[in-house]
Amino acid sequence: MSQLQPVILSGGSGTRLWPLSRESYPKQFLPLVGELTMLQATWKRVAGIAELPPIVVANEEHRFVVAEQLQQVQAGPQAIVLEPFGRNTAPAIALAALEATRDGADPLLLVLPSDHVIGDEQAFIDAVGDARSAAEAGNLVTFGIVPTGPETGYGYIKAGSGTSTRPVDRFVEKPDFATAQQYVASGEYFWNSGMFLFKASRYLEELAQHHPGILAGSRNALASARQDADFIRIDGDAFAATPSDSIDYxxxxxxxxxxxxxxxxxxxxxxxxxSLREVSPQDADGNAHHGDVVAIDCRNTYAHGSRLIAMIGLEDTIVVETDDAILVGRSDRIQQVKDVVAELKARKLPQASWHRKVYRPWGAYDSIDNGARFQVKRITVKPGATLSLQMHHHRAEHWIVVSGTAEVTRGDDVLLLSENQSTYIPLGVTHRLRNPGKLPLELIEVQSGSYLGEDDIVRFEDTYGRA
Known part of the structure; x- marks a missing residue:
């Protein structure tokens, strides 16, 4: 019997849940339902039945977030395959299948998007068990969600006769409402979940037959990849030549x-x-609230924020607050948040892609204030972590240690600073920050100069391969 190996797809941008989810930190990295992030919950859901460590396919820009979140739940992946850019699910799964069979193995690949919620995890585990025999026999199994209503936002699968795993009669595009009603009433149709189970070799065989260009491109991209610590960095030029398509098509x-x-x-x-409101705990009036929320005479609302949110007399309304943005909209029109993101991108505003707090492999920084020729950041450096050796052409920096210990390289000098001590980094001077302690380092950075953009960084050395 083949061993079961999860393949976790974590390449989505997640802009439909803006402003909480953004391109630089999409929804799979957020704890939207429960204490675990969606990526972590995806692994924990299958950790008990996985017979091999997972293969994770992620965007290169998210590599350190993926690695850290997996480490927090002791996932220990076999590989984290980094796509330089997205080419849809068929190439992503091909990369995973090629990696899984690299040394002659042929596991059963349980392909899972990293941003799904499954309320009844035992039912999911049972369904995987039901599907294994069909996958072992060489079939490509997809999991069809038993519909709860005439949803027009999903593709459908018409199943053949049977009670458990059964042949697919046909795949159907997203229907209109009347057609969806007919599908649900017939009992023959399921929602297309985007989750799959099959032998790695069988997927590669079918891909070779039906879309050989994707297989050839993925094979070339993986053959030209380079190992970078725990990551497999896919060759960008070879991957760019790979056709983009979904596994369904x-x-x-x-x-x-x-x-x-x-x-x-x-x-x-x-x-x-x-849809997040629907899967969240609700009160008797259908309200689902996260954070400090006061709601008076409200029904069927969703509120999420870090500050106090007060709502009066609202129905079917969504309110989401972050450090730098607030979203308010009617539930039946909230899908138009994509238009908001498009408008922000057209205006070249950072809120389209970035949070005020930005995570880095060494820690994070939070831009807490800014104005003409100055910017103030709160910086957190993990124990033992080191920033790159760098310099700036257009800005000087003042560093004030709030807590912890900072080792500062400033030109030819190396300084050790503790709480309430500070230093000044003149414009054009090479510098580096390291946390030599066992506790997080917290400091305030005050930048001043003619240009304060993040692209005014010249790196000479970097632990994380960014120089």
Missing amino acids: AVMEKTSTATVTPLDAHWSDVGSWA
């Missing part, structure tokens, strides 16, 4: 071995704030 709709296993497990892809 490239393989599942064309293969004769597609089967579907029904899944009734309170599933959601959390594709909007409205």
Whole structure:
């Protein structure tokens, strides 16, 4: 019997849940339902049945966040495969299948998006068990969600006869409402979940038959990849030549071995704030609130924020607050948040992609104030972590230690600073910051100069390969 190996896809941008989810820190890295992030919950859901460590496919820009979050839940991945840019799911899964079979193994790949919510985890585990025999026999299994209503935002799968895993009759695009009603009433259709189970070799065989360009491109990209610590960095030029397509279009709709296993497990892809409200705990009036919220005479609302949110007389309304943005919208129109993000990008505003607090492999910085020719940041450096040796052409910096110990390289000098001590980094002087202690280092950085953008950094040495 083949061993089960999870493949976790973590390349999404997550802008449908703006302003909490952004391109630089999308929804899979957020604890939207429960204490674990969605990426962590995806692993924990299958940790008990996985017989091999997971393969994670992620965007290169998110590599350190992925590695840290997996480490926090003791995932210990076999590989973190880094895509330089997204090419959709068919190439991503091909990279994972090629990596899984590199040394002659042929595991069963349980392919899971990292941003789904599954309320009944035991039902999901049981469905995976039901699907294993079909996958062992060479079928490509997809998990079809038992529909709870005529949803028009999902693709559908029409199943053949049977009670458990059964042949796929056909895949259907997102229907209109009347058609969706017919699908649900028939009992023959399931929502397309985007989760799969199959042997690695079988996926590669079907890809070779139905879309050989994706297989060839993925193979070339992986062959030219380089190992970087725990990461496999895919070659950008080779990957750019790989056709972009989903696994549904490239393989599942064309293969004769597609089967579907029904899944009734309170599933959601959390594709909007409205759908997040539906899977969140609600009060008697249908309100789902996270944080410090005062709601008076409100019904069917969702509120999420770090500051106090007061709501009066609202119905079917979404309110989301972050450090630098507030979203307010009607539940039935909240999908138009994508138009907000598009407008922010057109205006070239950072809130389209970045949070005020930005995570780095060494820690994080939070831009707490700024104005003409100055910016103030709160910087946190993890124990033992080191920033790059760098310099700036257009700004000087003052560093004030709030807590912890800072080792500062400033030109030819090396300084050791403790709480309430400070130093000045003149414009054009090479410098580096390190936390030699066992506790986080907290400091305030005051920048002053003619240009304060993050691209005014010249790196000479870097622990994290950014020089």
